[in-house]
Every structure is written in structure tokens, then in C-alpha cells.
Amino acid sequence: MKSRPIDRRRFLQGAVALPLLPSLIGSTAPKKAPKRLVCVGTQLGWYKPDFFANVPSARLIQPFDDAGVGDRLTTISGLDHKGPTGNGHALVYTLFTGQVLRSISLDQLVAPTLGADTRYESLQLCAGEQRFNAPVSLNENGIPLPPIIRPSVLFAKVFGGKAADRERQQYLLESGRSLLDEVSGDATRLQNRVGHEDREKLDEYLTSVRDVERKLARRRDWLDRPFAKPEPSFRLPAEENIAHSMMIQNEDLMWDLMALAIKNDACRVFSLTIPLADGALMLNGSLMAAGYHNFSHHGNKKEKVDDLVAIETAHMAGAARFMKALRATQDIDGSNLLDNTTLLIGSAMADASKHRRVDFPLLIAGGGYKHKRHISCGEDDAHKNEMACDLFVTALQHLGFEQDRFATSQSNLNAALL
Numbered sequence: 001m002k003s004r005p006i007d008r009r010r011f012l013q014g015a016v017a018l019p020l021l022p023s024l025i026g027s028t029a030p031k032k033a034p035k036r037l038v039c040v041g042t043q044l045g046w047y048k049p050d051f052f053a054n055v056p057s058a059r060l061i062q063p064f065d066d067a068g069v070g071d072r073l074t075t076i077s078g079l080d081h082k083g084p085t086g087n088g089h090a091l092v093y094t095l096f097t098g099q100v101l102r103s104i105s106l107d108q109l110v111a112p113t114l115g116a117d118t119r120y121e122s123l124q125l126c127a128g129e130q131r132f133n134a135p136v137s138l139n140e141n142g143i144p145l146p147p148i149i150r151p152s153v154l155f156a157k158v159f160g161g162k163a164a165d166r167e168r169q170q171y172l173l174e175s176g177r178s179l180l181d182e183v184s185g186d187a188t189r190l191q192n193r194v195g196h197e198d199r200e201k202l203d204e205y206l207t208s209v210r211d212v213e214r215k216l217a218r219r220r221d222w223l224d225r226p227f228a229k230p231e232p233s234f235r236l237p238a239e240e241n242i243a244h245s246m247m248i249q250n251e252d253l254m255w256d257l258m259a260l261a262i263k264n265d266a267c268r269v270f271s272l273t274i275p276l277a278d279g280a281l282m283l284n285g286s287l288m289a290a291g292y293h294n295f296s297h298h299g300n301k302k303e304k305v306d307d308l309v310a311i312e313t314a315h316m317a318g319a320a321r322f323m324k325a326l327r328a329t330q331d332i333d334g335s336n337l338l339d340n341t342t343l344l345i346g347s348a349m350a351d352a353s354k355h356r357r358v359d360f361p362l363l364i365a366g367g368g369y370k371h372k373r374h375i376s377c378g379e380d381d382a383h384k385n386e387m388a389c390d391l392f393v394t395a396l397q398h399l400g401f402e403q404d405r406f407a408t409s410q411s412n413l414n415a416a417l418l
Contacts, residue, residue: 031333034114034268035114035340035398035400036269036340036341036342037107037268037270037344037395038258038269038270038271038322039106039107039137039271039344040136040272040273040343040346041095041345041346041347041348042092042273042274042346043092043134043273043274043275043276043347044293044296044352045296045349045350045352045361046060046361047305047312048350048359048361051312051361051363052077052361052374053073053075053373054075054077054373054374059313060309060312060313061073061316062313063313063317063319063320064319064320064323066320067324068324069338071371072323072327072338072365073363073364073373074365074369074372074373074417075361075363075373075374076362076363076375076376076377076391077361077362077376078359078376078378078383079359079362079377079385079386079388080350080357080359080360080387081094081099081348081387082387083099089349089355091357092134092347093134093135093144093348095346095347095388096137096271096344097138097407098387098389098392098407098409101142102141104138104140104142105137105138106396107136107137107269107271108137108138108139108140108145109406110269110401113400113401114269115268115269118265118267118268119225119266119267120157122137122267122271123258123261123267123269123270123271124137124145124147124148124271125147125258126149126272126274126275127149127247127251127254127272127273127274127275128242128243128244128246128250128275129275130147130149130276135147135271136272136273137271147271149242150240151236151253151254152236154253154261155230155257157266158257158260158264158267159228159229160227227266228260228264228266230260234260237249237253243279244278244279244291245279245280245282246282247275247277247281248281248282248283248315251272251318252314252318254272254318256321256322256325259321259326262326262337263326263329263337274315276292276293277291277293278291278293279291281311283310288311290304290307292311295307295308296308296352296353297352297353298353300353319343319345319365322343323365323366326341326366327339335368339368340367340368342365342398343364343365343366344363344364344392345363346360346363346388347360348360362388364391364417367398368398370417370418371417372416377413383413383415383416385411385413386410387409387410387411389407389408389409390411392406393405393409393411393412393413394412394413394418398417
């Protein structure tokens with residue numbers, strides 16, 4: 001009996017309720033897989049002697065090799081933002097903005113395009129509370145976007161809540177719409193009564209209002225569409241604990257939930273901040289002798305370095321598990337999800353021990369790039385690039401954006417990665 005292709009409109013109405021299943025898509029459906037971007041930044045840098053993959057014994061690369069995805073990554077040395085060096089903590093949020101004041105981060109630049117057809121245009125996450133309020137996602141006005149810090153909240157966003165939650169959402173959306181109508185009307189009436197400087201501020205305000213209006217409309221559009229069902233093997237902890245000591249456990253859940261959100265096409269653009277956690281961390285079932293921040297100021301003492309690398313290895317183990325899950329899942333074009341997902345990991349804190357901001361630790365993975373394990377940039381190297389944003393231009397172009405500049409970029413790394 002000849003099979004009939006599923007009606008395209010009927011399929012798309014429930015697409016987010018199922019993983020991407022190539023065998024169920026009729027001949028009229030596009031075969032081109034969507035592109036995705038995941039931006040990850042730490043507030044305490046990375047220990048560079050074990051980060052860059054040109055060192056055969058680099059401990060932070062080992063989790064990727066163990067997971068079988070070590071051939072899908074490239075570390076890059078020699079790049080940074082070439083800006084003020086000041087207190088490193090105060091500028092960690094600039095990783096994906098290029099250290100340009102009042103500028104947009106890379107993930108938010110691509111989100112309206114890459115996330116146009118998904119439930120969430122983008123999701124901002126953090127593995128626990130942030131001490132310096134420095135998330136890596138900023139909107140077009142350079143305003144930090146508050147991240148989700150609880151895995152249970154991310155779980156509810158991806159897989160939905162109870163009927164009462166839906167009614168509450170409906171009420172909040174309607175209330176928000178009414179409130180926005182009122183403040184938008186007031187702001188519009190003020191435009192002809194204020195001076196030039198105030199008018200500029202008012203224009204910025206109205207831009208923000210329109211952005212909220214667009215997001216509210218999007219949420220209303222998706223309110224009645226079915227959510228995906230969680231995989232039976234995935235379980236949230238019976239009790240949630242977001243204390244700083246539980247950062248690694250919550251980070252692991254964020255990595256796993258991001259993978260599930262991508263599998264179910266709930267979202268295609270993510271940012272994840274790995275925060276500065278005060279106090280000792282639980283690692284491998286034991287409480288460490290000191291805090292993450294304390295270990296980052298290691299002064300090259302072997303005992304402290306080893307403990308810091310143990311924490312950072314746990315970060316990388318989550319990333320490797322995320323990559324392995326995507327690589328094992330087929331995309332709609334017959335490739336795998338990892339080949340269509342660009343993962344960027346780094347920090348604008350180049351050396352947390354000294355608060356230095358020179359030579360960022362940067363890693364790009366997945367995405368179908370021509371990975372080389374490591375690229376060295378600088379005057380004496382094959383690639384003369386200096387700016388970290390050169391890497392982001394290459395990522396933008398590979399994601400389908402016709403853009404040859406981003407923030408402080410001077411060139412690109414296309415010759416090395418594409």
C-alpha cells in the first residue's frame with residue numbers, strides 16, 4: 001500500500017510535541033535542517049594550560065575525547081577584545097558583545113531569525129545565582145537579560161505545566177497587553193512635549209515596549225499548542241537546591257535540558273552563564289575544601305590548580321555529554337543535530353588568578369565546521385587575527401547571516417574553519 005505524506009500544516013501544528021522525525025515528513029516539507037547557536041561563558045575563566053587542545057595532555061579536552069566528540073571541536077588562542085583591562089570581573093559580561101557599550105550579544109542578534117519558528121526565540125540560562133549580575137546575553141540596548149536559574153523552570157518551559165499554569169499564563173498575557181497599551185499611549189503622547197535628549201530616551205523606551213509586545217504576541221500564539229513529552233529516562237531531582245554549593249549539579253541539568261529542548265525543537269538559541277559561586281562546591285558527591293572563586297586565585301599552586309581543573313572538567317563533561325546527545329540524534333536532513341548546532345564556549349576573564357583579559361580561552365564545537373582541534377592566532381602564526389569577534393563573524397556567516405562585521409571584529413576566521 002502506497003504511503004501518503006503527512007499534511008504539512010497538520011504536521012507543523014504539533015511539531016513541537018515530537019522530536020524531529022525525518023521519516024514522518026512528506027515530500028513537500030523542506031529538507032534543510034535549521035541552524036542553532038549555544039553561547040556559554042564562565043565568570044571565572046578557564047585554566048588555559050589545560051584548555052587549549054594543542055597540548056596533548058590538556059585535561060579540559062579529555063571529557064570530549066571520552067565522549068567521542070573530540071573531533072568536533074577547535075580551541076583558539078591569541079584572541080581577545082583588545083579593550084580596557086581593568087577588573088576582569090566587571091567585564092565578564094562582554095564575552096559575546098565585543099566589549100562595546102550598549103551593544104547586543106551574539107545570541108540575541110541571531111535569535112529573531114534562527115528562533116522565528118520555535119516556541120521560544122531564545123532562552124537565557126545560568127547554573128545558579130550570579131554574584132556580579134553579569135549574564136552573557138544582552139539586548140540591542142545593551143541591557144542584560146535575566147537568566148533562568150532553576151532547572152525546574154526550564155523543564156516547565158520545555159515540557160509545559162499544569163492546566164492552572166496555563167490559566168495563569170493567559171491572565172498574565174492579557175494583563176500585560178492592557179498595561180502595555182496604557183504605557184505605550186502615555187509615552188506616545190509625551191513625544192511632542194519633551195526635548196531632544198529626552199526624546200531619544202523615550203524612543204529607546206518605546207523600542208523596549210514594542211519588543212515586549214512582540215514577545216507577548218508570540219507567547220499568545222503558542223499558548224494552545226501542545227508541548228513535547230519528556231523522555232522517560234529524564235528525571236528532575238525530587239528536591240531542587242540552587243545554593244552555590246550545588247552549582248555543578250544544576251549546570252548538568254541545564255546541559256541535559258538544552259539537549260532535550262533542541263531535540264524537540266522548542267528553542268534554537270541558548271546562552272548559559274557559569275557563575276562565580278561563593279562557598280565550597282559539591283563535586284563527585286563530596287564537598288570541596290574551598291570555594292570555586294578561591295581556587296581560581298590559585299597562584300600556580302598545584303593543589304589549587306588541580307581543584308580548579310576538577311571543577312572546570314565538570315563543566316566540560318556537561319558540554320561533552322550535550323554534544324554526544326546531539327550527535328546521536330538525526331536531524332531532518334539526515335545529518336545529526338550537532339552538525340547543525342554551533343557551540344561557543346569561552347570567557348572574557350582570560351586569567352582569573354590575575355584578573356587578566358588578554359588571550360581569551362575560546363572553543364567552537366559542532367556546527368559542521370572544519371575542526372582542527374586548535375588554531376593559534378597572532379603575528380607569528382598562520383592566522384593574523386587579533387579580535388575575538390573575528391570568530392563570531394565566521395559563526396554568523398556559517399549560520400546564514402550575510403554579515404562581515406560584528407562589534408569589534410576586524411576580519412574573520414573563515415579560512416581556518418569554513
